[in-house]
Amino acid sequence: MLRKLLVTASIALCAQLAHAAEAGKIIFVAGMAQVVDRPALQDAAVQEGELLTTGADGFIYIKTLDNGLFILRPNTRARIVTYHIDAKTPENTRIKLELLSGVARSKSGDAVKLARQNFRFNTPVAAIGVRGTDFTVFTDQDTSRVAVISGGIVVSGFAGACSREGAGPCEGMASRELSASQRGLLLQIQRGQGAPQLMSSANVGPDNIAPPRSDEPLAKSGGMTNAPAAIVVEPNLDAKKNESLAQAVVPRVPQEPVPPVVTPPPVVDPGHKPDPVLPPVLPPVVPPVIVPQKDSGILWGRWQSVGPSPTMIDLTEERSRSELLAVKGNFALFRTPGKEYVARENGSVGFSMAASDAYVYTDYGYGNRTTATASLSNGRLDVNFGSKTFATSFDLTSKDESFKFQAQGALSADGRLYGENANGRAGHMNVDGVLSNEKGGTAAYIFDGRIDARRTINGGTSWRIKNQ
Known part of the structure; x- marks a missing residue:
């Protein structure tokens, strides 16, 4: 029995090795680098797995x-799991890369x-x-960070229908997208x-953890060659010598000395009386005009089009000023320049909904997704400054169906509202x-949530203090 198992395992291993195919070729290597247990060599092939x-x-x-x-x-472990290309039938192409630890770039x-x-x-931890x-990726066993150089990505954790063994992107309520414009x-x-979580890449991005070499191909290089595309080249030494020699053989023409210019002293008339010296005329003192600084404001809206609804915000342009x-x-949320908001220490305030924009998405699988507009009503937003918390709710209506949604969370000292994680629960955002403090007191938030297994919501709202 044991012999039979060993034979079966050997056959399976041989079959696996027989099906392993070439995935690419090493075009540059530096420092300590290995492929399996052998040194990585330039022009050597890399096999799947x-x-x-x-x-x-x-x-x-x-x-x-x-x-x-x-x-x-440096300090990276990765593999090209699968690289099967079907040029005649692209839908049969299967490509999977795996970064176990460290920093890698995929173009x-x-x-x-x-x-x-x-x-x-x-x-x-991520697909x-x-x-x-x-794009570039940093990962260890518990955290992954992804930055985009060009194009866009979609990132999701391994949960629900998104499995480690799956193929293609995981798209759904728990996924998030990032584009090079951000x-x-x-x-x-x-x-x-x-x-x-969307966050600033300052000091924690993949390039900060393991910077690229100066010869790493540029993001928009005109195609790859068998050598790095952007090598820093020193100026030609012969050209330097020729330049120095040319300067050395320039004929030096002797110059005649130029006598200094002597200005004769002014002629003074003994009978002339000097003009009286008058005190300077000073301009009137005008007190400075103090212009009160306006309060910082709020801007939110669609940064990507939704069906026939066009974009409302140019993300790159708005980031340059807000x-x-x-x-x-x-949807994106900005704070415009102005006087810093400081939350009160106690008391509470209620807000009524001033404007909203919301959509319902239905996912049927295999990339088939529909979009429908939605309206919001019975909106409520209550902020408690003493406990540093908030609670909000509204009714969402789409295609003659209504659903109640709610959320609660924390209030920061600078007026930020951080909602608790809905964790995919229906009716939670x-x-x-x-x-x-603009216009006597305003608020805004953007949101997403789940109606059921197929339907999700996404949108934004603005609010004003009640009785205003």
């Missing part, structure tokens, strides 16, 4: 079969661009899909977290909002 490892000074650049790019930076090749729905980049993309931001997800507070789905 082979473990790639770099040391503290190691780099590996791999050109994939479809002219894509997979880069491992989509030609096949990925034709079969984005079949591309997956796994980390220990990453692409929209035709160039400069200075990244998506972070931690083990056990419901959904990725503070980006949050992005949820197709994830909320990000802010308060302002």
